[in-house]
């Protein structure tokens with residue numbers, strides 16, 4: 001084990017954050033919007049926002065809105081927190097309008113269960129944003145694909161060839177090797193007494209695992225390839241955050257694209273180059289291989305003229321970009337939050353380490369097969385995901401008329417489900433803002449009762465939903481848990497940790513950065529542009 005012995009000379013990087021009362025992006029969007037066209041403003045003032053009504057007696061609750069901007073002024077620097085504040089004040093199901101776009105906001109487990117379970121099929125698509133057909137392979141992606149043959153085909157492939165239980169067993173050696181590489185890199189820094197940027201290291205780990213599992217290759221094979229992918233993912237977040245706000249521009253959204261279009265095309269070209277380089281290397285190295293990976297299978301379908309579902313090369317590229325964006329930053333971010341909470345709670349840290357030592361001993365590393373015997377580690381990871389979901393808001397679109405509670409849902413209405421709010425709801429959780437992993441430790445008796453409920457179909461309360469749920473729920477849940485458990489256990493097992501330049505015991509600042517504005521300036525390792533943890537993450541170095 002490596003202990004920290006000396007003070008460190010390197011100072012914490014000064015990524016200062018300026019918190020404003022109203023997010024800059026809001027102001028910029030609004031000013032941009034205002035200066036663009038007064039005619040539209042006048043029209044908007046004259047026309048009342050459409051409210052979603054049901055048989056006329058049920059008007060969806062909605063906070064007071066301003067002309068033109070609707071509820072835009074109610075958003076603060078952190079989007080998901082602003083939405084959380086709105087729901088605590090006005091209720092768990094709200095109608096909101098931001099400039100020219102509108103949506104329903106869902107913030108409680110009971111309303112979410114309608115969407116995740118009772119009306120799952122009706123909400124099996126996602127809404128399209130203003131520029132979604134322009135950014136990164138347009139509408140060919142999997143995450144944004146409408147519910148239909150293409151989505152079903154890709155989902156099945158995803159599960160059978162990459163993320164299902166059997167595939168995860170087959171790819172166990174990849175995660176083991178990459179865990180050892182992560183450890184080696186950290187040990188090297190330790191020997192040199194260097195600071196380690198946890199964010200960079202765990203992102204290399206998740207990137208390379210995903211690359212190797214999906215394309216049988218290591219991102220680290222080529223000089224700087226992991227860094228290149230990490231950079232591209234960060235830039236995608238920045239751009240998506242800027243372009244997302246195009247929606248408030250309504251009929252003028254094309255002008256917004258004109259501003260960012262060149263950046264979007266450049267980003268797509270760089271993803272293209274990366275994937276094409278990769279394809280050239282793989283055909284040089286292998287040609288026809290017996291043990292086909294996901295990329296091989298997709299290329300076969302692409303070349304098969306009789307295939308039931310038509311897959312193009314653009315679909316394949318879009319799919320891999322989606323996997324990187326949805327899978328690598330989210331898992332890496334959760335690892336960082338977990339480590340940060342453990343530094344802030346030394347007694348929890350020691351308990352995790354003691355449990356690992358009692359189960360694994362002192363002579364070998366933690367393996368995935370040890371995880372079922374480490375309930376406290378599992379509880380720490382769950383509690384981290386509850387407090388800091390990397391995708392705090394997920395979106396769905398109603399694709400057929402249906403009812404939520406007493407309200408009729410019109411087709412095409414966009415729904416934002418605030419996962420963050422659900423997992424901090426005091427009706428579901430005692431002391432919801434406290435980090436208390438023990439809440440996830442259930443006694444054997446309780447576990448039996450829970451199992452019985454699951455068998456009888458009564459067990460889903462939808463109050464713990466970091467991965468969403470229903471048919472559009474995250475297919476990478478098992479992989480994410482494997483990666484997070486292993487990485488966190490390895491770091492706790494092998495290193496004593498503290499914030500660089502500070503005394504032992506100094507707390508990591510857990511205040512998330514100011515959301516959208518920060519994403520636009522710095523990019524974010526999270527796949528949701530509405531959430532940002534960079535203040536603590538950037539400032540957070542391990543000293544070994």
Ligand code: HEM
Pocket residue numbers: 142143144155210322323326327328330331334389390391394395466467468469470471472473474475476477479480
């Ligand atoms: C801590 C890690 C992760 C978290 C918290 C997370 C969370 C989520 C959430 C909230 C959704 C939306 C679910 C919904 O709308 O109901 C989602 C979708 C998705 N996730 Fe994850 N995810 C994680 C890791 C991964 C990994 C490792 C992969 C794959 C390598 C992955 C692939 C996807 C894909 C492809 C979708 C889109 C599914 C669809 O639209 O059908 N995620 N994830």
